[in-house]
Amino acid sequence: xxxxxxxxxxxxxxxxxxxxxxxxxxxxxxxxxxxxxxxxxxxxxxxxxxxxxxxxxxxxxxxxxxxxxxxxxxxxxxxxxxxxxxxxxxxxxxxxxxxxxxxxxxxxxxxxx
Amino acid sequence: xxxxxxxxxxxxxxxxxxxxxxxxxxxxxxxxxxxxxxxxxxxxxxxxxxxxxxxxxxxxxxxxxxxxxxxxxxxxxxxxxxxxxxxxxxxxxxxxxxxxxxxxxxxxxxxxxxxxxx
Numbered sequence: 001x002x003x004x005x006x007x008x009x010x011x012x013x014x015x016x017x018x019x020x021x022x023x024x025x026x027x028x029x030x031x032x033x034x035x036x037x038x039x040x041x042x043x044x045x046x047x048x049x050x051x052x053x054x055x056x057x058x059x060x061x062x063x064x065x066x067x068x069x070x071x072x073x074x075x076x077x078x079x080x081x082x083x084x085x086x087x088x089x090x091x092x093x094x095x096x097x098x099x100x101x102x103x104x105x106x107x108x109x110x111x112x113x
Numbered sequence: 114x115x116x117x118x119x120x121x122x123x124x125x126x127x128x129x130x131x132x133x134x135x136x137x138x139x140x141x142x143x144x145x146x147x148x149x150x151x152x153x154x155x156x157x158x159x160x161x162x163x164x165x166x167x168x169x170x171x172x173x174x175x176x177x178x179x180x181x182x183x184x185x186x187x188x189x190x191x192x193x194x195x196x197x198x199x200x201x202x203x204x205x206x207x208x209x210x211x212x213x214x215x216x217x218x219x220x221x222x223x224x225x226x227x228x229x230x231x
Binding site for chain 2: 045046102105106
């Protein structure tokens, strides 16, 4: 079993829809949770960062962590064609930067105009 | 400000050969990370260098090696190439880990070097 499981998709939704992206994990010691966005032929870029359980909102994006269920989500409201990318969840045991990140396989998202 | 730069963009090798990939971190960043992104497998951690020293290593065979130079740039070497080494190799940099602040240690990725082994 992989430490982090993520539905690879692909996921296609119409513009304006709410998108839900999810990851499950097996290591209860993970404390830091991140979502990276990777456009085609580009490197990943950090989108959202959350510590422990709870919600974090940034504009149209909301990251949710449920440590009791070992489940994290990323919600995108009013989705735009520019949101079309691969979304990777990532998590680490300690403050990211001094510990390797464990990534999901990524979900490929397409927003249809 | 220049981001993380990687070279070459594409590299084609045959089985048994050696590949060398290069990475220049963002100015001021001392940590360099290497990841392998193979189709269907996501990003797999390879190596972490900080201040010229190897700090951590992922679950890869010894034929994957690297180094960090005094100017903090880094090189990844893959010896005795195998077909399954075909992947996108991503380099990321960050500031020195362990400093205070929520944003410290964010990984900034380059665009990657795509290695094809025939």
